[in-house]
Amino acid sequence: MAEHWLVDGPRVIDVGSDRERVEKVVVGIIGGRVNVVTHDDGYGARVEVSNVEGLPLRVSWDGRTLKVMHTKDGGSTVLDTLRRLVEQVSGQHADVSISVPASARATVSTVTAPIVVSGLRRGLAANTVSGEMTISDVQGRSTINTVSGATECADLVGDAKINSVSGSVTVQSSDIPRARINTVSGEVALDLVNTHLDVQSNSVTGDVTIRAPFSGYAVTATSATGQVIVDGQSLHGAGSGSMPPGGWGDCAPGGSSGRGTLRSGDESLTLRANSVSGDVILLRAAAPAAGPSGSGDAGPQDRSPEVSPGGPQDAPARDEGLESSTGDEVQS
Numbered sequence: 001m002a003e004h005w006l007v008d009g010p011r012v013i014d015v016g017s018d019r020e021r022v023e024k025v026v027v028g029i030i031g032g033r034v035n036v037v038t039h040d041d042g043y044g045a046r047v048e049v050s051n052v053e054g055l056p057l058r059v060s061w062d063g064r065t066l067k068v069m070h071t072k073d074g075g076s077t078v079l080d081t082l083r084r085l086v087e088q089v090s091g092q093h094a095d096v097s098i099s100v101p102a103s104a105r106a107t108v109s110t111v112t113a114p115i116v117v118s119g120l121r122r123g124l125a126a127n128t129v130s131g132e133m134t135i136s137d138v139q140g141r142s143t144i145n146t147v148s149g150a151t152e153c154a155d156l157v158g159d160a161k162i163n164s165v166s167g168s169v170t171v172q173s174s175d176i177p178r179a180r181i182n183t184v185s186g187e188v189a190l191d192l193v194n195t196h197l198d199v200q201s202n203s204v205t206g207d208v209t210i211r212a213p214f215s216g217y218a219v220t221a222t223s224a225t226g227q228v229i230v231d232g233q234s235l236h237g238a239g240s241g242s243m244p245p246g247g248w249g250d251c252a253p254g255g256s257s258g259r260g261t262l263r264s265g266d267e268s269l270t271l272r273a274n275s276v277s278g279d280v281i282l283l284r285a286a287a288p289a290a291g292p293s294g295s296g297d298a299g300p301q302d303r304s305p306e307v308s309p310g311g312p313q314d315a316p317a318r319d320e321g322l323e324s325s326t327g328d329e330v331q332s
Contacts, residue, residue, distance in 0.1 A: 007049050007057040016044030020063040025100050027108045028069040030054075030092035034110060038102040038119030045100045054092035070094050123158065126151075130167075144169060146186070162188060164206070181208060183278075195287070198270045203278040211283040216265020219282065223275040230262050230282045 005013055016022045021043040027034055032051065045066050047059055060067045070092055094113075100106065102121045109127040116134045117124055123140030126133055133144070133151040142160045144151055146167035156174035164186035175194045183206040190199075192212040201208045207226075221228040221235055228235035273280040 002062045003060070005059040007059060008052050009049075010051065011049045013047040013049075013059055014044060015047075015061040015066055018043055022064075022066055022101055022104050024065040025098065025104050025106045025108075026065065026067045026069075027096070027098065027106075027110075028067075029094050029096060029110045029113045030070050031110075031112045032070075032093040032095045033113055034108055034115050035097040036106055036108060036115075036117045036120075037097070037099055038104075038121075039099050040102070042101055042103075045098060045104070048097045048099075049094065050097070051093065051095040053094070057094050057096070066098075066100070068096060068098065148186075164188065166206075183208070185278075191285075196268045199272070201271070201273040201275075201280065203273075203275040203280070205277050207279045207281070208273065208275070209279075209281045209283065210271065211285050212269060213285045213287045214265075214269035215287075216267045217262065217269040217271065217282065218267040219262045219269075219271045219273070221260070221262075221271065221273040221275075221280050223273075223278070223280060225277045226275045227279045227281070228273070228275075229279070231264070231284050233262070235260055235262065 003015070005011075007013075022045040025036070025045065027036070032053075047066070047068055049057060055070055058067070058069045060069075100120075102119050104120070105122045106117065106120055107125040107127075108115050108117060110131045111129045112131050113128075114132045114134070115126055115128060117126060117138065118136045119138070121139045123142060124135065124138050125143040125145075126135060127145040128149045129147045131149045133146065133149060135142070135144070135151070135153045135156070137155045138153075139157040141158050142153070142156055144153070144160070145163045146169065147165045149167045151162075151164075151167060151169045153169070153171040154173050156171060156176060158176070159178045160171070160174075160176050161180045162169050162182070164183040166185045168187045168189075169183075170189045170191075172191045174190070174192055176190065176192055177194060177196060178198045179190065179200070181188050181199065181201040181203075183203050185205045187207045187209075188201075188203075189209045190211065192210070195213050195215060197212060197214070199210060217230065219230050219235075221230075223235075269282070271280075271282060
């Protein structure tokens with residue numbers, strides 16, 4: 001049975017039952033604050049609103065999807081909603097905390113409001129214009145879109161797609177097998193614990209730094225005026241530098257640009273990077289400690305203490321899924 005609430009002040013709303021489980025959460029807030037955390041009850045959700053200014057908050061529940069919107073919702077995509085939010089940004093604030101089942105899929109979008117999300121197990125799509133985002137302990141595909149807001153992530157497990165205009169994105173202690181990174185001037189840093197990964201990166205002036213315990217690499221990189229440094233070796237200086245184990249691939253030594261292909265070892269890391277003037281840096285971290293089963297691949301909780309937090313960024317889910325995603329919904 002569908003239910004709707006207009007909230008113009010502090011209020012607590014509970015939805016869901018063992019017959020109507022919360023499977024999806026969609027949040028669209030202009031200013032204020034959004035917190036999304038998880039609980040172990042398995043089916044219900046609680047919306048706690050502590051403050052509302054401007055338009056009333058619209059909360060709706062249809063027996064499957066919970067929506068918390070600070071604008072009229074006409075069933076359009078989150079990106080369309082964000083455009084409307086930008087047009088109405090003045091004086092619109094809501095402080096909202098939502099507790100949901102860990103199995104719920106979540107899409108959270110804001111204009112200026114900070115976002116805090118933790119504990120989800122079926123992925124996340126987080127979108128902001130200038131709000132800061134803090135994301136931790138999320139499993140499944142993560143899609144992060146920011147214009148100028150800074151994003152801090154930790155303990156992500158699963159493929160990731162990161163899009164930024166000028167906001168910095170930092171990902172620490174995460175297991176991201178595939179990542180897609182697109183940035184204009186924002187810096188992206190990924191500090192990963194997994195030994196096998198596939199990364200595609202596009203940057204204009206923003207630097208992209210990736211740190212992981214890989215045992216080999218296959219790197220194809222282009223930068224007009226920026227540096228391309230792979231495991232301590234400068235790509236554009238390959239002609240006069242020392243040869244890494246496994247040898248150089250097709251390189252363009254010397255000159256003011258880095259361009260070419262480098263290969264070494266078992267090629268457990270694949271990186272395809274394009275940059276205009278931003279630096280592309282690939283660093284080798286200490287190998288992770290073996291887990292209880294003796295495997296060399298450790299999860300975030302098994303991260304070697306020698307691997308210190310580095311930087312952010314992502315890995316792509318299925319190429320086709322990541323490249324077609326607009327960030328408006330997390331796929332099941």
